Amino acid sequence: MIPAATLIRPRLLSSANSFRRGNKKNVWSRILMFGGLGIFFWLGIFIIFYRVLLYFHSVQDFGDILAMKFVSMIILTFFMLLLFSNLINCLSHLYLSQDLPLLHSLPVSANAIFLSRWLISTFDSSWMIIAFSLPVFLSYGIIFKAGVFYYLVFITVMLFMCVIASALSGILVLFGSKILPAGRIRTILIILGAALLIFLIFVLRFTRPEQLVNPDSFASVVLYLNSLQTPSSPYLPTTWVTDAIKSALKNEPAAYWLNTGLVITFACMLIFMNSLLAGKIYFHGFSKSQTTPQRLFAPLKYKGIDWENMFNFLPRESKAFAVKEIRTFFRDSSQWPQLFLMTALIVIYIYNFSVLPLENYPIRTIYLQNLFSFLNIGLASGVLSAVAARFVFPAVSLESEAFWIVQSAPVSIKNFLWIKFFLYYIPLIILAEILIVSSNLLLNVSDFMMVLSMLTIFFLVPAIVGLGTGLGAVYADFKSENPANIVTSFGGLLFMILSFGLITLVIILEAGPVYTIFMADLLGRNLSVAKMIWVAFSFLLAVFLCLLATFYPIYLGEKHLTVK
Amino acid sequence: MITLSELTKDYGTTIAVNKLNLHVSSGEIYGFIGPNGAGKTTTIRMMGGILAPTSGRIVIGGVDMSGNPVAGKKKIGFVPDRPFLYEKLTGMEFLQFSSDLYDVSRETFPQKSKSLLQQFALWNWADELIEAYSHGMKQRLIIASALLHDPQILIIDEPMVGLDPEAVHMVKDILKGLAVNGTTIFVSTHTLSIAEDLCHRIGLIHKGTLLAEGSLDELQQIAKLGEARLEEVFLTIIKENTFL
Numbered sequence: 001m002i003p004a005a006t007l008i009r010p011r012l013l014s015s016a017n018s019f020r021r022g023n024k025k026n027v028w029s030r031i032l033m034f035g036g037l038g039i040f041f042w043l044g045i046f047i048i049f050y051r052v053l054l055y056f057h058s059v060q061d062f063g064d065i066l067a068m069k070f071v072s073m074i075i076l077t078f079f080m081l082l083l084f085s086n087l088i089n090c091l092s093h094l095y096l097s098q099d100l101p102l103l104h105s106l107p108v109s110a111n112a113i114f115l116s117r118w119l120i121s122t123f124d125s126s127w128m129i130i131a132f133s134l135p136v137f138l139s140y141g142i143i144f145k146a147g148v149f150y151y152l153v154f155i156t157v158m159l160f161m162c163v164i165a166s167a168l169s170g171i172l173v174l175f176g177s178k179i180l181p182a183g184r185i186r187t188i189l190i191i192l193g194a195a196l197l198i199f200l201i202f203v204l205r206f207t208r209p210e211q212l213v214n215p216d217s218f219a220s221v222v223l224y225l226n227s228l229q230t231p232s233s234p235y236l237p238t239t240w241v242t243d244a245i246k247s248a249l250k251n252e253p254a255a256y257w258l259n260t261g262l263v264i265t266f267a268c269m270l271i272f273m274n275s276l277l278a279g280k281i282y283f284h285g286f287s288k289s290q291t292t293p294q295r296l297f298a299p300l301k302y303k304g305i306d307w308e309n310m311f312n313f314l315p316r317e318s319k320a321f322a323v324k325e326i327r328t329f330f331r332d333s334s335q336w337p338q339l340f341l342m343t344a345l346i347v348i349y350i351y352n353f354s355v356l357p358l359e360n361y362p363i364r365t366i367y368l369q370n371l372f373s374f375l376n377i378g379l380a381s382g383v384l385s386a387v388a389a390r391f392v393f394p395a396v397s398l399e400s401e402a403f404w405i406v407q408s409a410p411v412s413i414k415n416f417l418w419i420k421f422f423l424y425y426i427p428l429i430i431l432a433e434i435l436i437v438s439s440n441l442l443l444n445v446s447d448f449m450m451v452l453s454m455l456t457i458f459f460l461v462p463a464i465v466g467l468g469t470g471l472g473a474v475y476a477d478f479k480s481e482n483p484a485n486i487v488t489s490f491g492g493l494l495f496m497i498l499s500f501g502l503i504t505l506v507i508i509l510e511a512g513p514v515y516t517i518f519m520a521d522l523l524g525r526n527l528s529v530a531k532m533i534w535v536a537f538s539f540l541l542a543v544f545l546c547l548l549a550t551f552y553p554i555y556l557g558e559k560h561l562t563v564k
Numbered sequence: 565m566i567t568l569s570e571l572t573k574d575y576g577t578t579i580a581v582n583k584l585n586l587h588v589s590s591g592e593i594y595g596f597i598g599p600n601g602a603g604k605t606t607t608i609r610m611m612g613g614i615l616a617p618t619s620g621r622i623v624i625g626g627v628d629m630s631g632n633p634v635a636g637k638k639k640i641g642f643v644p645d646r647p648f649l650y651e652k653l654t655g656m657e658f659l660q661f662s663s664d665l666y667d668v669s670r671e672t673f674p675q676k677s678k679s680l681l682q683q684f685a686l687w688n689w690a691d692e693l694i695e696a697y698s699h700g701m702k703q704r705l706i707i708a709s710a711l712l713h714d715p716q717i718l719i720i721d722e723p724m725v726g727l728d729p730e731a732v733h734m735v736k737d738i739l740k741g742l743a744v745n746g747t748t749i750f751v752s753t754h755t756l757s758i759a760e761d762l763c764h765r766i767g768l769i770h771k772g773t774l775l776a777e778g779s780l781d782e783l784q785q786i787a788k789l790g791e792a793r794l795e796e797v798f799l800t801i802i803k804e805n806t807f808l
Contacts (some may be wrong), residue, residue: 320664324650324657329691333650401648407614408644479696538699562616 003108028492052355053143085125086169093121095289103556114278121458126162153248158240160267177285321419353442357501373445380435385499392424392468394486396476425465463549471495472552509542565748571620580606583770595763596752603772604752608721612642641710645721647702651695666713699726703726716746760794
């Protein structure tokens with residue numbers, strides 16, 4: 001245990017050192033920003049659950065059954081999330097971290113290394129689930145007027161559930177890495193995880209939850225709720241956790257002591273098994289992970305036809321960057337799940353417009369269709385912001401430590417950033433226009449709205465891409481290995497806030513004039529000169545904001561990256 | 565070919581390079597030696613256009629690096645001390661990327677890349693991802709890539725780190741051959757035997773200041789050490805700290 005504690009110390013010291021004065025990363029502003037966002041979400045979750053549970057509680061008999069069913073579903077969801085996140089984290093911490101060769105060269109047992117890495121992985125995978133489960137179960141405690149033991153039982157079983165998920169992941173990873181190199185397992189897990197998530201999204205979406213607002217289908221909802229069964233085998237740890245929380249809520253000491261005891265002892269047994277297995281097979285798996293696996297896919301080439309030739313129209317240096325970017329992007333397995341996920345979300349986005357029950361609303365359909373079309377500009381831009389946050393913002397950082405190649409190459413930073421800009425701008429403008437045009441066609445909007453939507457998107461996309469490229473350069477992190485970490489950094493959040501701010505401003509600037517033009521057209525009236533000036537000014541201001549967001553961040557990025 | 569005038573880099577807390585003046589002629593191999601933290605890598609990074617000097621001038625092949633860095637960089641082949649590359653490209657794809665950036669003729673590229681990869685014993689690995697390369701292989705690939713556009717000036721930081729003895733011998737021969745053909749080579753190294761073996765002139769930097777400069781004979785005279793090896797000369801000059 002002592003060597004394991006010593007091995008954890010560098011991680012603790014690194015965290016503590018980030019608070020040191022003179023730290024370039026300005027940790028306090030980050031804490032303030034992330035902390036603020038965290039509290040915002042925490043309160044949001046609490047308010048939503050409190051209101052939902054209050055409503056359930058007010059419905060006699062059926063409400064409490066539903067609330068308790070909800071507990072089982074929440075626990076099962078948390079457990080699945082924990083299991084998946086632990087699998088990925090265990091693989092990284094136990095087999096792929098860069099400090100592992102150093103650790104294995106130290107005079108400590110493989111068991112101690114395993115234990116220290118496993119503890120860090122458990123913490124990394126679990127803290128967020130624990131933090132965000134608190135408002136959920138706090139609202140349960142308040143609504144059901146639970147005593148102090150409920151909170152003790154909840155905290156204990158949640159902590160040990162995290163340990164169980166982590167220990168099970170540890171065992172799976174230990175066995176898996178004995179068979180396959182760790183890098184390959186991670187790729188497979190990431191793909192499987194993404195496939196599972198996409199499947200869940202499609203299943204949820206195609207159950208058509210919008211029918212719930214239709215009173216005619218209520219009978220089927222009751223049937224749906226009746227058939228809603230979560231696994232409740234007495235041998236599953238999630239059942240023990242659920243039963244412990246439920247019995248603590250109902251103040252049934254015998255049941256909560258038994259279930260809490262089962263959870264704790266099972267967790268301890270798993271830790272023991274992990275330790276036993278680690279001593280026997282961990283080093284073997286680690287050793288295997290040090291070999292480079294073969295490429296998963298061979299390069300595509302058909303009878304001398306080369307996809308790179310598509311870029312022959314570009315200047316040579318631009319083509320070189322385009323080809324390099326596409327190759328590295330598609331060969332990086334950490335990019336694939338996000339790509340699948342984005343595709344699934346976009347398909348569902350368009351599908352949603354095809355099933356909007358517009359005919360059920362008493363408001364005039366033509367007005368509603370055009371209103372939706374206008375709001376659709378904001379929604380589509382929002383989707384694009386999310387795509388840009390994931391792919392455009394990290395683009396500069398993903399040059400990683402090889403950025404010296406760009407710095408020492410005969411290409412100016414300005415050109416480099418504009419090449420990056422166009423590499424993402426072209427696919428995104430095509431995607432955005434497809435989104436807007438197809439959803440407008442499904443909504444059957446007026447020609448004016450169609451042109452307006454297309455023009456707004458035409459100006460918003462370069463603004464979002466420019467913002468992403470520029471801020472990505474200002475907040476470039478060339479040390480980060482994972483694009484997901486870059487997105488959730490301070491700069492990534494700033495990009496999201498500014499991007500949504502810009503979209504909101506543009507929508508607000510357009511809303512008044514669009515309404516005026518639309519109503520004038522509908523009522524067959526002409527616009528007064530004053531109104532025409534106001535309309536023109538609003539649209540010009542929106543265009544100016546978009547141009548500013550396109551050029552200024554890239555200028556800032558250039559200034560930041562230019563050699564100092 | 566290379567002229568550094570009053571070159572200074574001030575990091576705020578430390579002056580890494582302090583009013584450095586030196587000149588390297590065409591076809592010359594100039595060795596830049598000094599203890600850890602002396603300012604070698606900072607100087608090299610400024611010459612390669614990766615760092616901007618606080619003050620002073622860098623002229624590469626007649627081009628002022630502050631005025632036209634892109635033109636200056638076209639004349640340079642740059643090899644950094646740590647071989648970070650695009651891990652998801654193959655060796656051949658990386659060379660193609662470099663050739664596009666440095667505008668190497670498309671007609672000569674296939675033959676040239678093949679001969680460089682063969683020369684650096686990487687031909688069998690040309691179509692493997694760089695992530696599968698060893699440290700030494702990456703280092704060799706970077707050197708091959710730096711030579712692809714026939715640079716007038718080669719700037720190398722620690723050229724032999726991670727290379728096996730055979731590769732060290734090969735790189736030394738290649739560098740000597742390039743110098744004979746007129747390429748100017750600026751080498752920073754810790755390995756004094758390599759500097760002794762390879763370089764026409766050696767500059768000794770310590771705490772950002774050039775302490776001594778000259779051929780091995782001249783340095784021996786400066787250190788008043790007769791026929792001593794470079795290591796002794798180095799240690800004596802560093803100890804005295806007041807030769808220039």
